Amino acid sequence: MKSAIGIDPSSTLPISVTKSCPMNCGHCGGHYIKHMVHIDDIEKYLDRYNSFLVSGGMFPSGEIPFKPYLEKLRQLKETHDLKYNFHIGFPKNPPYELEGIADVISFDFFGDKDVLKELYGIDRTPEEILDSILPLNVKKVPHVTIGVICGKITHEPKAIDILSEYFNSIVLNIFIPTTGTKYSDCQPPLLEEVEKIFDLASKKFEKITLGCMQPKGDYRKKLQEIVSNYANFIVKPFDKNYAFDGCCAFYQ
Template structure:
């Protein structure tokens, strides 16, 4: 893969919007819904369309549709389907979405609406799903949803692994890499636990640099055709500076979102999951 990773800086041309405002029914231990406050707050299809029109007028290229999940572990996006379809048709924007668990009908619905990229969290730990994320899901439910999304959903599927979501420990993440070998993803995005004040994980140490490098090395070995991505969720400062340097020096990362260190080359003003065929440079 790339000797020098590609750089992705989504703001301001590819913002993240929460279609549930600040509401989330799960209140995961590592977030408690606080991350939603950093997103553009959208609470109706009409406001979503207005936002998309303003985004287009300002030179934006698209947005990541996110928000709080319900108790079933999914984003309640159904009221927005027609608005997404209209924005896609009339404005030509690129849309990615964090939908959560999908069945055949909802995956097909997303595809038909014009969503370009499905950002799917691959969580293969019953403990994390039930005791950290507070769902009634099992890892078998996640595996079934993953297969459903690849079979019936939008063209591009971007698997995400939130490393350290089990109170800083790394374990099930290796199984997730093994599972993804069957799908040969174009990218695999690693998000790293960020201790957030006001959550039960506020004082949990994120995974060590050495453990993260080993995880990336395993992914590189097992997913030869996949671009490995250091996503935007990670502790900033010396931690990420060291992590970025280690991964780059060892050739273990192909894309870096919002880098802390200086990386030569063009800046892609979009989400780090954007397929190469759709990218635009600054």
């Protein structure tokens, strides 16, 4: 059995470059952005945080409007020695403007364009996602959400196969049924199916992380017990045995 390393993400503050999201995706419905601090207020938190997860609402084009705030983030980075993890959407072209500002770029990946289309209404092939990511001269960390389509396993094995050709680490999240969304009545993926995905990933990647997106309660406890056989890192471990602080992407 592996001895997975625990990560406490609470020392990284999630901030958003938008106050809402125009999308109404089945797994999110704009719910999570409501709990993020808007970038206009970032200065209020500089005495408590030195690392930030930067994201925001996504346009139907797949873009997140980072550009108006990049100079501000650059200046704060220089004056306060900050670290940034940019969690980007699905830009059509590589966002080169993030180079020199982002310490790491996190991105969601889908091994089937039809799955991405169903979730976001965006037409983007797996190859097109990679074409916008791979040229960037910054550390890049792929994320795959297991069971993202109403708790069902769909594109995940193919996504792992594709990503393993380019990356040696991966973050695996677990679908959470969220109140008020299209998938609110769905169930998290079956644990035996989750284990199969982690088992597959363990044969393809040097580093595997169970990310911060995990259903709560008894499911989370059983989940972590299972994936500890395969994962190198577990975010928010049930036993609160933390070895690292901040976004898991910083440690990939």
